[in-house]
Amino acid sequence: MTRDPEWSDWRVFLAVARHGSTLAAARVLHVSQSTAARRVTALEEALGVKLFERRALGYRLTEAGHDLMATAEEVEKAALAAEARARAHGRSVGGTVRITTEQVFAVSLVAPWLRDLHELHPEIGIELDSAKELRDLGAGEADVALRSTGKPQPEGVVGRALLRDDWTLYCSRDYAATHGVPASREDLLRHNIVGGGGGGLWRVYLAWLEELGLSQQVSIRYDSINGLMSAVKSAIGIAILPCVIADADPDLIRCLPPRTDHRRQLWLLTHERVRRTPAVRIVVDYLYERLSAHVRAVERRREELGLAERVAA
Numbered sequence: 001m002t003r004d005p006e007w008s009d010w011r012v013f014l015a016v017a018r019h020g021s022t023l024a025a026a027r028v029l030h031v032s033q034s035t036a037a038r039r040v041t042a043l044e045e046a047l048g049v050k051l052f053e054r055r056a057l058g059y060r061l062t063e064a065g066h067d068l069m070a071t072a073e074e075v076e077k078a079a080l081a082a083e084a085r086a087r088a089h090g091r092s093v094g095g096t097v098r099i100t101t102e103q104v105f106a107v108s109l110v111a112p113w114l115r116d117l118h119e120l121h122p123e124i125g126i127e128l129d130s131a132k133e134l135r136d137l138g139a140g141e142a143d144v145a146l147r148s149t150g151k152p153q154p155e156g157v158v159g160r161a162l163l164r165d166d167w168t169l170y171c172s173r174d175y176a177a178t179h180g181v182p183a184s185r186e187d188l189l190r191h192n193i194v195g196g197g198g199g200g201l202w203r204v205y206l207a208w209l210e211e212l213g214l215s216q217q218v219s220i221r222y223d224s225i226n227g228l229m230s231a232v233k234s235a236i237g238i239a240i241l242p243c244v245i246a247d248a249d250p251d252l253i254r255c256l257p258p259r260t261d262h263r264r265q266l267w268l269l270t271h272e273r274v275r276r277t278p279a280v281r282i283v284v285d286y287l288y289e290r291l292s293a294h295v296r297a298v299e300r301r302r303e304e305l306g307l308a309e310r311v312a313a
Helices: 007-019 022-029 033-047 063-091 103-120 173-179 201-211 225-233 278-305
Strands: 052-055 058-061 095-101 124-129 144-149 157-164 167-172 193-196 218-222 239-242 252-254 265-271
Touching (some): 007 022, 007 033, 007 058, 007 063, 058 063, 095 103, 095 278, 103 225, 144 278, 193 225, 218 225, 225 239
Parallel strands (some): 095 144, 193 218
Antiparallel strands (some): 052 058, 157 265, 167 239, 167 252
16 A cells, blocks of 8 residues: 655655756755655655656656656645745744733843843844733733733633732841841731832732731832832841742741732733734743743742742642
8 A cells, every 4th residue: 555645755756857866866855865765666656657767877757757847846836935934934923022010020020031032032022011000911902911810811811820829028137137037917016017019019018918907017118129129138127029039039038928818820811812923922931931930949949948838829
């Protein structure tokens, strides 16, 4: 039983016809002479016709071989055109991809990774949006979102949950050496709390402090996550931070176990409308890989520190 002819068979047929031997064809195609000869024989068997006369000085086309040359060249033309279109498609993955996320995640997670993404795919432009307003993926206000939420996603929004987004209070090692590490709400009443953080962080943060009766302990407030992190590391006071970020920082010490009475998870999201766009797909896959690696590293560090709670949901 013979198989159907393949493009590689026709490719060898044309090379042998043009160069007069399987040895010359093999050199052009960068295959062995035995492979070239085998392909010619396989094509003849599949078609049920002799295409070449084997002579001491090389291969010579038969009448049937001559008759098939024009058709084979049309096959070659179509195959080369398809390959060219595929390569052009690969080169055209460029464009701009807009990523939206909270300032705390933009500064501490996404921004440091964008250099490597640019080096891998310089044809893709990136806009990193950390505005307070929630961007509508369905309306095209952003292409990719790294978002902490416990709510169902709107219709058409698709993505993957990365981890349970726990938060708690942290201080620096220098602060702990001077003031100790608070172990309860009562202890916290004797410590300075740094507020703010930019974006939507302060709304969640303040509600958390008010529920614990600690809002009056805020001694200084910053309007950016850079300011908040700098204040904590400068030993000015204690601040609430996402565990996925703070647990990865060797200069920070967790003061209390994170609250787990919430449904928030950190999601990497996009919209059905753009999810198969080459540039968006590249960015989503890259961020998912980096975020997953970061989560695994945080989990290992938490195990080394003997922390009971896990980062992953």
